[in-house]
Amino acid sequence: MKIAHTGLDLQEGKVRFEDQMVHSLTAKFSPKKVTPYYFEFVGSDFESADIIVVSRDSVLDLLIYDIEKMETRLERSEDEEERASVAAALAALENEVPVCDMELDDTAAVHMRQIGPLSLKPVLIVDSDSIDVQELIPFAMEKAGMMFFYTAGPQEVHAWLINAGLGAQECAGQIHTDLARGFVKAEIVSVEDMLQCHSMADARKKGLTSLVDRDFIIPSDTVIEIRFNI
Numbered sequence: 001m002k003i004a005h006t007g008l009d010l011q012e013g014k015v016r017f018e019d020q021m022v023h024s025l026t027a028k029f030s031p032k033k034v035t036p037y038y039f040e041f042v043g044s045d046f047e048s049a050d051i052i053v054v055s056r057d058s059v060l061d062l063l064i065y066d067i068e069k070m071e072t073r074l075e076r077s078e079d080e081e082e083r084a085s086v087a088a089a090l091a092a093l094e095n096e097v098p099v100c101d102m103e104l105d106d107t108a109a110v111h112m113r114q115i116g117p118l119s120l121k122p123v124l125i126v127d128s129d130s131i132d133v134q135e136l137i138p139f140a141m142e143k144a145g146m147m148f149f150y151t152a153g154p155q156e157v158h159a160w161l162i163n164a165g166l167g168a169q170e171c172a173g174q175i176h177t178d179l180a181r182g183f184v185k186a187e188i189v190s191v192e193d194m195l196q197c198h199s200m201a202d203a204r205k206k207g208l209t210s211l212v213d214r215d216f217i218i219p220s221d222t223v224i225e226i227r228f229n230i
Helices: 020-029 056-076 080-094 106-115 133-144 168-175 177-181 200-205
Strands: 002-006 013-016 033-035 038-041 051-055 123-126 146-152 156-163 183-190 210-212 222-228
Touching: 002 056, 020 146, 020 156, 038 133, 051 056, 051 133, 056 080, 056 106, 056 123, 080 106, 123 133, 133 146, 156 168, 168 177, 168 183, 168 222, 177 183, 177 222, 183 200
Parallel strands: 002 038, 002 051, 033 156, 051 123, 146 222
Antiparallel strands: 013 038, 146 156, 183 210, 183 222
16 A cells, blocks of 8 residues: 655655554464565655645645646536536635545546546545654555454464455455455454454354355454355
């Protein structure tokens, strides 16, 4: 996941997220391998970013690009519906509201996707220009509608970043395409409960796990074990 930023004193490059869930599962299982998640910070490279983080004092450094794009579109468009959508978006942008935070009806949403303003991406506005990167990451994830699930055991502890709201089979596909293709069931347990057990089998014996079907929406902070047949 790439995070662009402006107006903030943040290092660029890949940053290992110090995930307390990963730390706790690692301490529990002493696995042979640990795979935490690394976020990539890319300065003001807004185009390539998945999410944009900006200090409140510098928000216009981002929105000015969208303002100029909307002004140009308004001048050139001959479609009245599009002109109305663009004019409303332009007014909001001039009041320092990113497109992602605007209340768009279906028609306006289509127009914004066609125009592609930068702030249609998730934009997190922070009040402090000296926020710590580890403190920032959870807020950025929340703004982008993302979360972690985990696979955990003596072989490996692995953090998987996904869009919130994915079903069990889609999560299986994040681990490996074969797991999604041959998906049968997913056995899940919360990280909190897993930490009280010796293994998934122990959690199962204690009645702490659930077997779920492919469309079951996986909650955050869940340990998953996929049952599959190919």
